[in-house]
Amino acid sequence: MNWKLAARAAKMNPSVLREILKVTERPGIISLAGGLPSPKTFPIQAFADACAELLHKDGQAALQYAASEGYAPLRQAVADMLPWNVDPAQVLITTGSQQGLDLVAKVLLDPGSKVLVETPTYLGALQAFGPMEPEPVSVASDDDGVIVEDLVAKAKDARFIYLLPNFQNPTGRTMTEERRAAVSAAAAAAGLPIVEDNPYGELWFDEAPPLPLTARNPEGCIYLGSFSKVLAPGLRLGFLVAPKAIYPKLLQAKQAVDLHTPIFTQRMVSAVMKDNFLDSHVPTIRALYKRQRDAMIAALKREMAGLDVKFNAPKGGMFLWARMPEGIDTVALLPKAVERNVAFVPGAPFYAGQGDPRTLRLSFVTASVEEIDVAIAALALTLREELALLAERKLAPEPA
Amino acid sequence: MNWKLAARAAKMNPSVLREILKVTERPGIISLAGGLPSPKTFPIQAFADACAELLHKDGQAALQYAASEGYAPLRQAVADMLPWNVDPAQVLITTGSQQGLDLVAKVLLDPGSKVLVETPTYLGALQAFGPMEPEPVSVASDDDGVIVEDLVAKAKDARFIYLLPNFQNPTGRTMTEERRAAVSAAAAAAGLPIVEDNPYGELWFDEAPPLPLTARNPEGCIYLGSFSKVLAPGLRLGFLVAPKAIYPKLLQAKQAVDLHTPIFTQRMVSAVMKDNFLDSHVPTIRALYKRQRDAMIAALKREMAGLDVKFNAPKGGMFLWARMPEGIDTVALLPKAVERNVAFVPGAPFYAGQGDPRTLRLSFVTASVEEIDVAIAALALTLREELALLAERKLAPEPA
Numbered sequence: 001m002n003w004k005l006a007a008r009a010a011k012m013n014p015s016v017l018r019e020i021l022k023v024t025e026r027p028g029i030i031s032l033a034g035g036l037p038s039p040k041t042f043p044i045q046a047f048a049d050a051c052a053e054l055l056h057k058d059g060q061a062a063l064q065y066a067a068s069e070g071y072a073p074l075r076q077a078v079a080d081m082l083p084w085n086v087d088p089a090q091v092l093i094t095t096g097s098q099q100g101l102d103l104v105a106k107v108l109l110d111p112g113s114k115v116l117v118e119t120p121t122y123l124g125a126l127q128a129f130g131p132m133e134p135e136p137v138s139v140a141s142d143d144d145g146v147i148v149e150d151l152v153a154k155a156k157d158a159r160f161i162y163l164l165p166n167f168q169n170p171t172g173r174t175m176t177e178e179r180r181a182a183v184s185a186a187a188a189a190a191g192l193p194i195v196e197d198n199p200y201g202e203l204w205f206d207e208a209p210p211l212p213l214t215a216r217n218p219e220g221c222i223y224l225g226s227f228s229k230v231l232a233p234g235l236r237l238g239f240l241v242a243p244k245a246i247y248p249k250l251l252q253a254k255q256a257v258d259l260h261t262p263i264f265t266q267r268m269v270s271a272v273m274k275d276n277f278l279d280s281h282v283p284t285i286r287a288l289y290k291r292q293r294d295a296m297i298a299a300l301k302r303e304m305a306g307l308d309v310k311f312n313a314p315k316g317g318m319f320l321w322a323r324m325p326e327g328i329d330t331v332a333l334l335p336k337a338v339e340r341n342v343a344f345v346p347g348a349p350f351y352a353g354q355g356d357p358r359t360l361r362l363s364f365v366t367a368s369v370e371e372i373d374v375a376i377a378a379l380a381l382t383l384r385e386e387l388a389l390l391a392e393r394k395l396a397p398e399p400a
Numbered sequence: 401m402n403w404k405l406a407a408r409a410a411k412m413n414p415s416v417l418r419e420i421l422k423v424t425e426r427p428g429i430i431s432l433a434g435g436l437p438s439p440k441t442f443p444i445q446a447f448a449d450a451c452a453e454l455l456h457k458d459g460q461a462a463l464q465y466a467a468s469e470g471y472a473p474l475r476q477a478v479a480d481m482l483p484w485n486v487d488p489a490q491v492l493i494t495t496g497s498q499q500g501l502d503l504v505a506k507v508l509l510d511p512g513s514k515v516l517v518e519t520p521t522y523l524g525a526l527q528a529f530g531p532m533e534p535e536p537v538s539v540a541s542d543d544d545g546v547i548v549e550d551l552v553a554k555a556k557d558a559r560f561i562y563l564l565p566n567f568q569n570p571t572g573r574t575m576t577e578e579r580r581a582a583v584s585a586a587a588a589a590a591g592l593p594i595v596e597d598n599p600y601g602e603l604w605f606d607e608a609p610p611l612p613l614t615a616r617n618p619e620g621c622i623y624l625g626s627f628s629k630v631l632a633p634g635l636r637l638g639f640l641v642a643p644k645a646i647y648p649k650l651l652q653a654k655q656a657v658d659l660h661t662p663i664f665t666q667r668m669v670s671a672v673m674k675d676n677f678l679d680s681h682v683p684t685i686r687a688l689y690k691r692q693r694d695a696m697i698a699a700l701k702r703e704m705a706g707l708d709v710k711f712n713a714p715k716g717g718m719f720l721w722a723r724m725p726e727g728i729d730t731v732a733l734l735p736k737a738v739e740r741n742v743a744f745v746p747g748a749p750f751y752a753g754q755g756d757p758r759t760l761r762l763s764f765v766t767a768s769v770e771e772i773d774v775a776i777a778a779l780a781l782t783l784r785e786e787l788a789l790l791a792e793r794k795l796a797p798e799p800a
Contacts, residue, residue, distance in 0.1 A: 001593050001619060001620040004508070006506065006507060006509055006510045006513070012649055012653060035465075036465055037464075039464050044455050044460070045455075048456065056448065059448070060439035061439075061634075063442040063447070063632035063634040064437075064439050065634060095495050095636075095662070096658050098658050098659050102656065106408065106531050107405060107409045108403075108406055108409070127655065131653065159404055193402070232463035233464060234462060234463040234464050234465060235664055236659070243403070252413070256502065256527040256530065257657070258495040259496055259636070260636070262635050262637075264634050264635055265664060265665065
């Protein structure tokens, strides 16, 4: 048969990460790799009650086709939850916030379109934008987010800038209030739309992060949110908020993709969220993840002592970002770590441009405190061995 | 803000049907328009039992992130259910079979690619393919499906032909065994891949339809299936089966779109399907829909007597196709029918090329037998009035 693939399909390659990380599903491995929320945080009983009541009281509607825009009470709940004035008519329920990225790409990106991203950025966004064949351009970034001067320099003809200001994936960094104000003003001045992704914003440890960029300029931003980190990811439930000028196109793209997000899961979540459930539930997630972040930082300080290993202390979210000593390539380090029963994600694939091979991402949410201690010790051991090997090679005589 | 849309977004227009049909949600209207399965057929108690057990026994896994390929036992169940030798590794679980169309388009269609479709064809497929900007080409069709000679004449350089052989949407027609054999042979000889969509195949009334096209040449076909019509559409659960050469690209496209289909609904359906549940459940749907089809045909014969109205007698599925007398445009007829509290779908939007304005689609599954009687009488009355108006205009003196 003459299966001729689309040009974009040739560029779809098996996710490097995914292939590497398949081995980490092996029993006995402590994975600091995946971005899996702790299943201890899933409100199972609340979901069970919601399902029972929903099917008992309104089963036919909960199982029938539904509106592409999403379940009206859930759209209202999303609007109510957000810290700026959102009309529920601007809320589109998506099959996970990942789908929001696909829809945004379909509506805003032509082949060759310039799209600005952070350095590094969320790998899943690069993968979602990929099929529309844009040219992602990395904007220089520091610990506070993207650097405004570089944003301004690269803004011309860009379709949008994709930003993850809170506890970013992969770095865990948060854009400061000052930086947000400057980025928002610079983007508005340049007429550059912002696509703001905020799956982790509720997972703050000591204080809530500054206001979203969208709250500062709703007409200039598309905002993506998710229930994956505050309730459960297996329902694949997210949302986007778009200016009224853009919303109809996103809705049409949504209809063509899956008609609507499963109404059953939308109604489950809507029911669970009643009576301000998240107000009492989310603090328990924050407390758990904070303890585990603290444990990871303590373990890193203890186990990496004396090594030139840099790491940050995220103020929320799920991930910590680290940089290994000179000479280390974390892609090469990973299989050796897996041999010692610990897994992480190498940092390089998260860069739209040239990646930093010394970086890696560690999740502190899936493994327990005890597992984190064991895993970081194993990682340090792997690293020390690798450094010894490098030193040996340096001392070895040059090949003749 | 400088929101510059992608070229494809300019071509996304609000679905004509959707806009017209919004009025049909008005209370008191009997809709023969939508493709909504009868909610009486949803096995609510079986879903309630499945949810309760699932959350009790395995709640954490049912709510966690999961594999992009789908839930392994469900993939196995799909493979077991299909009437040819399917390896579960070829099964991809999708967020409704609509998503399968989006993935197929992403992987196989470039801008300008020729894609062959039936005359008429499923509107949702045209909408799903649209964002990849192909050129759909209508293959002439009769009551038995596409006409082989025209398929052969148009096959050159087409990326695939999209076919819905069983109780097609919108026409309700079924491709005969003889036609399937000829289409399968002609497509294979031309090296033309087939995308076979089979959401309605299980809803046969007197005898099962002939073997799918994919069963005749699995390496030359992608097969799309759905749980929407045999269990419930609100879960948005479908699947595709693809040759091993194509599967990895579809999987990568799937990952980028929504990571995976909600695992909770996958496990619900997997649990409900245990112990051959469908073997006893689906016959109850068939019996209900058959009664309603019979009622619709009887009502059409009774109410349309003396009018030049043609309609078919589908052997299964959800839809009946009718052609109104000369001079009638069903798009213009619809608002008048809605005034008389009945709605249908005009046929013209279902054509990739020039539509036949006299055609319309009637669903016999959502409305009860009593409602069908009332609705068809109201439709006939609307039609008779419209015909009288046309006759009057003909008799009127020519404008000077």
